[in-house]
Amino acid sequence: MMTLFRSDRYRWPLGLLVACYIVSAVMYAVVTPVFENPDESSHLQVIRYIGRERKLPPYQIPDRRADTAQNMAWLVAYHDPPLYYAPPLYHTLGAILTAWTEMDDLPDRLIPSLSWQAGYSPQRGADPWNKNIFVHLPSETLAESATVRAAAVLRGISILLGAATIICTHAIGRTIWPQRPRLALLAAAMVALNPQFVAGSAGVSNDPLMITLLHLTVLIMLNLMRSRNAWRLWLVPGALTGLGMLTKQSALMLLPLGAVALLATSVLSSPGKLSVRSLVHRVVPPLTVFMAAALLVGAGWYARNYRLTGDFMGTQPHFAIQVPLPVFGNEALLLTLQSYWAAFGWALITAPGPAYVVPGLLLLLGGLGLARPPMPSVKRLSQSYLVLGSVLVLLAAVLMNCIALTQWATATGAPYGRLLFPTAGPLAVLLAWGIGRWRSRAIRYGTAVLLGLSGLATLLSPWLLIGPAFSSPVMANGQPVNARGFRNGDFGSVSLTGYQAEPDSLAPGDSLPVTLYWHADAEVDELLTVWGQLSGLDPTAQVANDSRWLGGTLYPSAFWRAGDTVAHTLILDIPDWAPAPALYWVRIGLLDSSNRNINLVGQENPYVVLGPWAVRRPMSVPDHATTTDYRLGDAIELAAYDIQSREGSLDIELYWSTVETPERDYTVFVHLVDFDSRLVAQHDGYPLDGAYPTSWWTAGEIVGDAHTLPSPSSEDGDVALYVGMYDAQSGERLAVIDGGGHRQPNDMIRLPIARE
Secondary structure, eight states: OOOTTOOSTTHHHHHHHHHHHHHHHHHHHHHSOTTOSTTHHHHHHHHHHHHHHSSOOOOOOOSSOSOSHHHHHHHHSOOSSOOOOOOSHHHHHHHHHTTTOOOTTHHHHOOBOHHHHTTOOOOOBSSOSSOOSBOOOTTOSTTTOHHHHHHHHHHHHHHHHHHHHHHHHHHHHHHHOTTOHHHHHHHHHHHHTOHHHHHHTTSSOSHHHHHHHHHHHHHHHHHHTTOTTOGGGGHHHHHHHHHHHTTOGGGGGHHHHHHHHHHHHHHHHSTTTOOHHHHHHHHHHHHHHHHHHHHHHHHHHHHHHHHHHSOSSSOHHHHHHOOOOSOOOHHHHHHHHHHHHSEHHHHTEEOOGGGGHHHHHHHHHHHHHHTOSSOHHHHHHHHSHHHHHHHHHHHHHHHHHHHHHHHHHHHHTOOOGGGGGGGHHHHHHHHHHHHHTOOOHHHHHHHHHHHHHHHHHHHHHIIIIIHHHHOOOBOTTOSOTTSEEOSSOBOSSEEEEEEEEOOSEEOTTOEEEEEEEEEESSOOOSOOEEEEEEESSSTTSEEEEEEEETTTTTSOGGGOOTTOEEEEEEEEEOOTTSOSSEEEEEEEEEEOTTSOBOOOTTOSOOEEEEEEEEEOOOOOOOTTSEEEEEEETTTEEEEEEEEEEETTEEEEEEEEEESSOOSSOOEEEEEEEETTOOEEEEEEESGGGGTSOGGGOOTTOEEEEEEEEEOOOGGGOSEEEEEEEEOTTTOOBOOEEETTSOBOGGGOEEEOOOOO
16 A cells, blocks of 8 residues: 555654755745746746746747856846746646736846856855846845745745655655665655755746656555556556656656566566566556556657657757766766755855765765675565565666766756756665664764754755845845944945944954945946955055955846945955054945946045954064063063164064053154263154054053164264153153062163174
């Protein structure tokens, strides 16, 4: 009997698993904008066309390939009639389900990312920048967009189909191993907790329908393999196969899979005793029923293709636009494995590298378990031909899917792991059996941990990966109340009104993200670029810079409306060689569409200045320096010094130590005086030539401060070197106390120097 709805104590964990999947899938659907699931824009165009025209789109071969960014911009844009090649079942059902709306706004909402038109494509990786294929307007909401409402309904249907696939996966495991319910639950969990499967099941696509039909067909085949004299019932999987063929061409693999199931059952049920005549008698009737039902339901569309276009599969329009791979090599294999687990959006949003260890370990454990020598299980399986036959069917399904993927990926240049989801359930059942062959308790606990990590990755990916990549920069409620206001940022059509930047303290090698809040004072009709530079006192000596389109690729300024408040983040990467400690300022400017600086209104200055930020580098007193014990005021100590006499100069390095943060910016004086206390040479100035004032020093910090004086001549006689600090506004020196508690004359520290 079928085990799709078997009632036992393992039913509630399955229900909990399905509920968790649905919650996760809804999260993916919420954070992923419309059109940003693979081919979602194409599916919506076909659904809209069928709903409006009451006919299938005409067969048309595009006149260009996806070999340049500009061609990609053209291909992903709106087309009427649409450019697509898939069988019509899903799109016809979609048109029926969305008959209440014609999606009139779809043509205006399909705005390809301007990055295509600029000559470069969205970037693949774990960072959130430039992952969108389309521009997304603020009105892209359920309340304001018929297309968004239709997409929400269709995404909900896909989510339910994904739940059905999980249930079918569990039922397949229970069918094969009814006495080992944990294997079925493990297999279902490996599907439900696959982040990529969940993400793919939250989009408008014919994939969820085809995947569900395939899993349901395999499940019914496995049950029919256990029924005697049920050859007429093979009509059911045949009809489902036909429906799959009308959904997507990849369902054609069910035709040979049905033959494999019947042959495996017939041969293994009577090993060594089955004659050719008996084999024909057992196989031909059910296979005939199966094939006849499949072809009767699904072959009409393929026959129509051949009659009208000579293209039996109807895939020539798709092949015509793709750039094929020279060979399906290691790079393609790696991308396939990666995108089977986590490559969201149009396979552009990837997880950090360590995240892929989890599926790798599950695959390794399951694969090694399946291949574990010796294989007494095979001998036992031969005594239960149904189990062995079922395993062969699953293996055949996975193998055919892998072969089809490599051929498709080579022809289209798209080695995406989601193309293996038609057999995600069979693969999970096989891996679960392989893991179950290990008798080690550590492996069982380890598998549980890996599943927990899978679930965690599934729950967190929408918020940590997808959300940041697709988060709209439009601030519906204006800039945050905790943003730092900015008054003098009027660039004409837009104004910089505030910013946020953390952290306050930085070190070389850190990144400084600065979120800018821009207000559109009028409708902006051009593509502006915002640039930011990080530099010290000298604005020309920049150490970091970043420039991007204002509003990013999600909502570029050319689409802004009057009154919009838009957040834009620049990331300034501080190099390791940046001078530190020092204060740095961020200078922000705008370029027009001709890449010319835009001046602030009423000023000749093309930028605003934010900051400063302190960039500090940990420092200690070097061994060659001479240590001292003097305190200047309550907050500063002279920890050490080093004097080097060079040709014509004295190089003096002072090492200040901070007890607590000084209240003011003090000036350092270095005086060279003769025996009669006459000033021979001096250098007064803020520490580090003003780059790092004392009011920014932190407790426990060592600051190296260099000063240079001309070398005393023989005519100067005996000279002495004195150092100290004073307040430049009042002229008052900081009191100098030595280690014994004695205040030094004139609040100066005498440093001995050696005469040449």
